[in-house]
Amino acid sequence: MTNTPPKRWRVTRRGFLIGLGGASVLTLGWAVGLPIMRMAISEMVEGTEKPYSRGAPKVSPTVWFTIHADNKITLNVQKIEMGQGILTALAQIAADELDIAWERISVHMANTGSGVDDANGTGNSESVVSHYLPLRQAAATLTIMLKTEAARQLGVPIENLSIKDASITASDGRSLTYGSVVAAHRGDWLVPKEAPMLKLNSTFRYIGKSQPRVDLPDKVTGKIIYGHDMRLPNMLWGAVARPLKFGATIASVDPKNAASMPGVHTVVVEQGFVGVAAETKTQAQTALNAMDIVWQEPAILITQQAIEDAVTVDPNQGVVIQHDGDPEAILHFSSLVIGQTYRTPMAVHAHLEPQAAIVDVRDDGIDAWVSTQVPSGMASGIAGAIGRNASQVTVHPVFIGGGFGRRLDATLGAEAARLSAAAKRPVMIQWSRAEEFRNGYVRPPTHHVMQGSVNEEGFITVIAHHQASGDVLLPIFPGLVGDILGWDIGAVRGAKLFYTAKVGKQTVAQRVKLPIATSFWRGLGLLADGFAIESFIDELAKTVNMDPLAFRLKNLPDTPFGNRMKRVLQAVADLAKWGTPLRAGRAYGIACSADAGTCVAQIAEVSVSGNIINVHHVYAAVDAGLVINPDGVKAQTEGGIMMGVSSTLIEEFLVVDGGAGAVNFDKYPLLRNSQAPDISVVIVGDGDAPGGMGEPPIGPVAGAIGNAVFALTGQRLTSLPLRLI
Amino acid sequence: MELTINQKTYPIPDNGDSRPLLLVLRDELNLTGTKIGCGAGICGACTVHIDGVPTRSCQTPVNSVLGKKIRTIEGLADTDGTLHPVQQAFLDLQVPQCGWCMSGQIMTAAAFIDNTTTPTPEQIITAMDKNYCRCGTYYRIRQAVAHAATLKKEATS
CATH class of the missing domain: 3.30.365.10 (Aldehyde oxidase/xanthine dehydrogenase, molybdopterin binding domain)
Structure with a gap:
């Protein structure tokens, strides 16, 4: 991507946008002509496609679990371990509800013929979210089945039985292990139709405690098979x-x-x-x-310029996916209205295992x-x-x-x-590394136009986001209604505006079909949208000379969601001691985002040497609701931050001569250890439902770093990777 | 031709070529603990020890290591299964995520603390700077290498 200098726009009350400091004049209107009906349909579809409402398939406990004669228990799941710690988290959930010691449980990644089915695959930060209750229900059902069978084998009423660590004991002292109950059972198991009572959270032994990852012993010895x-x-x-x-x-x-x-x-x-x-x-x-x-x-080879031209916001294109109040009022609004454009490039996944x-x-x-x-x-x-x-x-x-x-x-x-x-x-x-670069799919490039205004009291009056993006979901799941509607659910992850706007707010998604394969990349649109929105929020704060943290706290809604976001912001500010002077040459930037039911706020501490941006420390506060494995949450936060820092400072996939501009890491370097910040994480969530963790922490990174660079240098960088001028 | 890997002798065919050691380890000898990442000597996933020196096996012609002592991740722990201090430290700090880069990280760190018994944070970063981790475990790696040096000193004192 060419690194175009940042542009500033100003909207007059007559509704024209005039480029300041350049010859180019960009006219931007509001996508007022787009029928609200399409937004209604989009909301309906998006609602049904929401990853967090989908439950795991209801399969029999006898498929979920294998109980061995030696009283060891295998949990069969069709979730794939790729470093996110999912096998451990699911084992924690199951071990608690089964009332068994940690050492008894192992987790097996089941094959497609096993009856354990999860057509959703592993992704969308949804594995824990979608499995939490169904897995507990399956485990509780299994416990009832074992107890019922044990009552039959012992010839006592079920009420006389108690359970402790995979053993069922009668009031007369006789005891059977789960393994022996199963071994002595004949015939089919009867699965009760009634959902059983689940344990009280206060009795959890493993949920909420950092358990060592079950896959790590074989990962430090090279034994694990990929x-x-x-x-x-x-x-x-x-x-x-x-x-x-x-x-x-x-x-x-x-x-x-x-x-x-x-x-x-x-x-x-x-x-x-x-x-x-x-x-x-x-x-x-x-x-x-x-x-x-x-x-x-192709008759005309694809060029980088053609891709960037295609992925450029056109006020006459796109689908309104969020429309609250009267955002068109911006055209008639008398206070200061600012606009800004942001761009993010294509990026490869660079998974190290080809x-x-x-x-x-x-x-x-x-x-x-x-x-x-x-x-x-x-x-x-x-x-x-x-x-x-x-x-x-x-x-x-x-x-x-x-x-x-x-x-x-x-x-x-x-x-x-x-x-x-x-x-x-x-x-x-x-695949070779070169094939991964040349022939895979990449993160779609995006372009964003943000507009907004703030009143004298520091409240956002209007705010709008128009995002243009290459596809994410549609190339892999064709036939979604998105194909008809003209917008891609994946591309807009994080695109909607959660700040309150006194007069109105609007988000428009503009789908761009590119002649190069773009699709899923950690967080989907989250990194790009977080960069554009959270950079712009700082710009809005600047118009009224407000502290970026105070501005966010002031403009978040007074709702359960808004209060969660305020809490992570306040928590990260406390962690980093926001507001206290830093050493010379350092500055903080703050940003937040929401995804997969999880709220994350981050503060980046940066310095600049020459034109190099150094990220020294990233502080993060995470509200992922009910946390299964706190160290796992921290690890995913660290991982998301590091991947985000890499994208913010370094990564850019370019088209050169109609093909991949890089075929290895010499021309597409990744973040190295010496460039990687220290990271501090605080978990502040609670509640009774887990949020996702695989992707949400990547949301605020780029915005936090960009805002810190602005605080330090006065340069508002609007393209990734960030490059000082 | 013969290779000496983890104190064992492995006969390998002499194809008259200079194929990379990594290919021999993974595809011919089924020692898949050593990983491939880039095949170009950049990412460090394929790091093994040649006579104690951390070396990119994807860039090492197999005929250049005949008669030398090759050590891979499979040979890092004691024969009784006791983990090397670096392995133990990486477990203690729960460093790996996907784990693919970890053999290279651990072999690099093991050679480093052999030579630098009391490393400074700066020395650790320099030593570990040429091993990519896409999952982003860099901060934990730094802490774990420092911890490993401590474990090693405790074990030898």
């Missing part, structure tokens, strides 16, 4: 032809002597697909390279070991690629070396399936 580490006897290695330019397709193929080269087992040339399966990875790649593949490139899959296609079934966040979607993708039924595919989840939204599509598994179907042997595909 997708890239899977090996099968008799397996082949695959290589697949991929374009160097965006939008290029295979025009013609001359396989030459590839099929007879050393180690080559099978060469597949199909419509739009060329691949090789060989005894080693090197042999497969060598044979692929020996083929003569002609690519049909994606990998082994697929074994046989007549009697298909088994796949794939690093995927969506096993059920992967099963469908594999089946579709080779004309089989998804019910014949068993996807075995594996540990993931970094997800961040990259492991949602089924391309990888489909490639391995095509080669395996032809070779009639299991085939492993591993």
Whole structure:
């Protein structure tokens, strides 16, 4: 992205926007012509698509849990561990409701044929949120079933039984373990239809306490098996032809002597697909390279400029997704109205484990070991690629070396399936780092126009956000009504304005279809929207010379949500001692955001050396409601902050010569340890329902850093990555 | 040809090439504890010890390490399973998230505290600066390396 100098706009009472300090004049209107009906539909759809209202599928406790004769208990879940600590959190929830000691429980990532189904996959910060109650209910139901069976086996009334640590004891002192009850049981289990009473929160032994992560012992010894580490006897290695330019397709193929080269087992040339399966990875790649593949490139190669031009707010485009009060009043408003534009670039996920899959296609079934966040979607993708039924595919989840939204599509598994179907042997595909850069999908670029005004008392009177973004959800889940409505639910995560506006507020989402694949990236639109909105809130505060913290506290609504946000703001201010003088050359910036039912506020401490921005410390306060694993919440906060700092200071994916501008980390560096801030986290939430944690902490980072840079230098930087002028 | 890895001898085919040690470890010997990240010597996920020196195995031709002592994450703990102080420290501070970079981080840190018994915060950052962690565990890594040095001193005193 070209680093255009920040522009300032001023709206006169006649409603024209005049560029200050530049020749360009941008006319911006309000999207008043857009029918409110579309917003109503969008709210309706968005409501149904809200990740936080979806429950986990109601399956039998006998599927959720396996009770072994030695009284060990396995929890079967179809959630994928990719570093977020989900296996540990779910084990905590189950262990409490089952009333068992921590040592007894282990967690198994169930395969797609196990009956444990979670078509939502692992993402959207929703795993704990969606599993918390259903898992407790399943565990409580199982406890009742065990107790009922124990009463039968012991020949005593159920009322005479008590439970402690996986043992059921009768009033006469006789005792059975869960394991022995199950071992002695004959016939089918009867699952009660009535939802059981759940335990009181005050009896929790594990929920709310920091439990050590169950996956870490094998992660410090190198024993844990990720997708890239899977090996099968008799397996082949695959290589697949991929374009160097965006939008290029295979025009013609001359396989030459590839099929007879050393180690080559099978060469597949199909419509739009060329691949090789060989005894080693090197042999497969060598044979692929020996083929003569002609690519049909787009008539006009995609350029960085064309993408930025496309992702530019057009006042006549977009869908109103939030409309409160009378935001059009801004056109007639007499007090100072300011406007600002913000831009964020494309970014890659840079998951350090390149994606990998082994697929074994046989007549009697298909088994796949794939690093995927969506096993059920992967099963469908594999089946579709080779004309089989998804019910014949068993996807075995594996540990993931970094997800961040990259492991949602089924391309990888489909490639391995095509080669395996032809070779009639299991085939492993591993993408190279260059392929990850060239041929994956990226975080969509965004452009934002913010406008607003503040009255003399320091209240926001009107505020509006018009966001243009490439797609997020629609490329992977086509057919959503968003395709008809013209807006993408994922792109607008964090786009709506939660501050109170005395007269009116409005958010407009403008979908931009790009000729380059954009989709999920940690937080979806959250980082970009947080950057634009929270930078602009500071600009509004500046118009009335108010302290950025005081301005936020003043303009948050007096609602349960607003009070939660005020509490995290106050908590982070206390943690960082906001308002006390910092050492020379340092400044604080503050920002907050809400996502997945979680409120986060952060303060960044920055300094500047030359044109380098240093982020020394990030303070964070988190209200994630009921917290399952406090150290897990802290870890996710730290991770989200670091990824956000990397995006704020460094990362930018560019199109060069119609293809990826970087194919490795030499030209697309990530945040390094020496650039990584210290982090302090305080958890302030309470309540009876957990919020999500995988993504929310990335929301405020860029805004907090940008606001700190402004406080220190007076430069309002409006594009990511931040670059001092 | 033979490699000496974690005090064991592994015969490997002599293909007359200089294929990277990383490829031999992962794809030929099934020692998958050592990870690949970038294949270009930038991210540090593939770090192993060659005669005690932390080395990027993706940039190390296999024929350059014949007769040398190679140590990987699989050989870092004692044979009785007692964790190396760095492994223990990374567990104590619950450092890993996805864990993919951790073999490289831990091998880098293990070599570092072998040579720097009382590291300063600045030395730790310098030593760990060339190992990427995309999950963002950098702050915990710094604390864990300091903790590991303490554990190591306690164990040897």
